[in-house]
Amino acid sequence: NAGVMQNPRHLVRRRGQEARLRCSPVKGHSHVYWYRQLPEEGLKFMVYLQKENIIDESGMPKERFSAEFPKEGPSILRIQQVVRGDSAAYFCASSGQAEAFFGQGTRLTVV
């Protein structure tokens, strides 16, 4: 069991480009969560997905951000037209029937 795998670990994008962050949950887990951690802040919930469904996106910015968890393959967090303020660590977690397990995060830097 490799745990939650996120890639890439580090991503550099220029302003206006797109960023795609991937998360492979623990094998057998059907719940995926994305969090963002801005510098000097705690983790903030963004979105909760089950296979092919968005369950709760109350923490997602209204524009430029989207997430999916297809039937096959990893969950994707997509940020379009990135701005400097999107620079942060993005964490993914997955859960089955009990606790959530976290990935090591993707550190996005927008230059």
Place this chain on the structure above:
Amino acid sequence: AQRVTQPEKLLSVFKGAPVELKCNYSYSGSPELFWYVQYSRQRLQLLLRHISRESIKGFTADLNKGETSFHLKKPFAQEEDSAMYYCALSAGGTSYGKLTFGQGTILTVHP
């Protein structure tokens, strides 16, 4: 709205001294409270949850509903306890991964 507050950003103690990491929360319902730990260069991992009432690595935490607190305690700190600690709250139900985090406390245990 739910909120978790960790008033201490940094906490330093000497090896063998008692340690208490403070956590206060606000939530109108019956929350589930957790402590997560992140050791250097490792992923976030669950340390303990109030429902299980167990002691992990010598740490305990008691939910005090009157004071809305969930402080983490250890009677004798060890150098390997040095890490970032996050208190987190869940509204309960089946979405174990939808958490509200505090800002974290960096614990340093000196030899």
